[in-house]
Amino acid sequence: MSTSLIDSRIFGDMFGTAKMRQVFCDEALIDRYVEVEAALARAQARVGIIPGQAATDIARAAGAFTADIDRLARETLIVGYPILPLVRQLSEAAGEAGRYVHWGATTQDIMDTALVLQLRQAIGELEKQTGMLQATLARLAQDHRETLMAGRTHLQHALPITFGYKAAVWLSMFDRHMARLRELKPRLLVGSFSGAAGTLASLGSQGLQVQRALCEELDLGVPAITWHVARDNLAEAVGFLALLTGSLAKIATDVSLMMANEFGEVAEPFVPGRGASSTMPQKRNPISCEVIIANAKAVRQNAALMFDAAVHDFERSTGPWQAEWLAIPQSFVLTAGALANAVFMLEGLTVDKQRMRQNLDITGGLIVAEAIMMAAASVLGRQAAHERVYEACKQAAENARPLSQVLAEQADICDALGGAAGIERLCGPESYLGSTLAMVDGLLMAGGRLSGTSSEGRPA
Structure with missing residues (x-):
């Protein structure tokens, strides 16, 4: 029975993925704990803190180790953390070398x-x-x-x-x-790896050597400090x-x-x-x-x-x-x-x-009102053009008429826009895309993702 969507047999693959659940499942977590303990033993053997044979035996035991999860759960409930109960099991599996498991480490x-x-x-x-x-x-x-x-x-x-x-x-x-x-x-x-209070005191002067060796064993970065x-x-x-x-x-x-x-x-x-x-x-x-x-x-x-x-x-x-x-x-x-x-x-x-x-055209050309206003502004001035186009948009919306028709009926604006042909051109949404296409191409080219391009970098 699951109390979490991500672990649910019903909902798990909807809200999560099997691969990511596997990374964080109990069995994988125990494997990572054991991996660290084995790496620590190898690191300490490299530095000369524990015998080389002990590290070999611990690593061998870790490779074949299968935790008793029921026992681990019972003891974790008592201790509050899983490491001490796990170390007990791994030490038992390692035999005589078990005395060196978790040497100088803390949970x-x-x-x-x-x-x-x-x-x-x-x-x-x-x-x-x-x-x-x-x-x-x-x-x-x-x-x-x-x-x-x-x-x-x-x-x-x-x-x-x-x-x-x-x-x-x-x-x-x-x-x-x-x-x-x-x-x-x-x-x-x-x-x-820093020990009980972060000072590595349990390993004397060799603490930082062990820390570095452990990180090398696991291919991890070495911390600047605890x-x-x-x-x-x-x-x-x-x-x-x-x-x-x-x-x-x-x-x-x-x-x-x-x-x-x-x-x-x-x-x-x-x-x-x-x-x-x-x-x-x-x-x-x-x-x-x-x-x-x-x-x-x-x-x-x-x-x-x-x-x-x-x-x-x-x-x-x-x-x-x-x-x-x-x-x-x-x-x-x-x-x-x-x-x-x-x-x-x-x-x-x-x-x-x-x-x-169809949705683009649903407002009868109102979506290009800025284009109309900017074109008329060069003749009428920006504020005057804005006011005239605003009024034209209002009329078009209230009377459900295309903006181009309303504009064509206003002589001064029609002339400012280059007549009927100019209005028709400006009311075409494809003529008011600004730098849209260049921005798309630029992003794709920056990531090396634009295929089938011409010498100008545009799709051929």
Whole structure:
């Protein structure tokens, strides 16, 4: 029985992914604890603190070790932490060499370093997923580079854009997220081995040698100083996930609104029964979008919890550390689930170009009012042009007439715009895209993602 959506047999693959759950499952966590203990023994043998044979025996026992999880759970409930109960089992498995297991270490050394190993694996999975998303968004940006649609501000028509431009804006967020992730990793993927109060006193003058050797064994960065009560690195990691899922939720919000019948511009991939209603046969709900938005909300709350948990007292905390145990695994699983839903949704996204154009034209040309005003301003002056075009827009809206007809009836504006031909040209939304196409091309070229280009860098 599960009390969490991400571990539920019913909901787990909707809100998370099997791969990310595997990273943070109990069995994988125990494996990481044992991996750190074995690496610590090898490191201490390298420095000469424990016998080389003992390290070999501990490593051999660790490789074949299977924990008694029921016993581990019972003893953890008593101790409050799983490391001492686990060390007992590993020491028993190592025989005579067991006396050297966990030598000079403390519980948090093992747990934090094991967590970092989990985070390295989790980040690798997120990088793969984000790379897939970037490729999908780049394809949408290029395929729909010139697909006209209404740009909306405050939920109202603003100016013409293209769907490729919208996809490129979405893509730009994930280019930045990948850059953030590259910058984050050296701060996050750092080992933790500092002893009871962070001073490595139990190892005398050899403490830093062991710390460095342990980090080398695990291919982790060496800390500049003890960080077990300085948790900004972990708070930053979950804060990054909040940014990433926030961007996913922005896309999901756009898509879910564009799926509304009144818009009908895009639709999530059709799979028989997906998004169906138990009572309304016509329904095709934006299920992936809904999950993405829900996951993003939960991750943002976890980010707040992590920022609060960064406030540790003295040299060992009383409570904030345990809050991380709740927030970190859940945040990574929810982020992976949001990415999986986004990749599925965008890879199979149905784009209705005709409906986009119909919606663009629904206001009878009002969406290009700024273009008309700017063109007339060169003759009438900006303020006068604004007032005249504003009045023309009002008449067009109130009488349900095309803006071009209203403008053509006003001699001074008609002349200022170059006559009927000028009005017709200016009222064409494709003539008022500004730098839209250049921006799409620039983003795609910057990432080496623009294919089939001419010598000018434009699609051939």
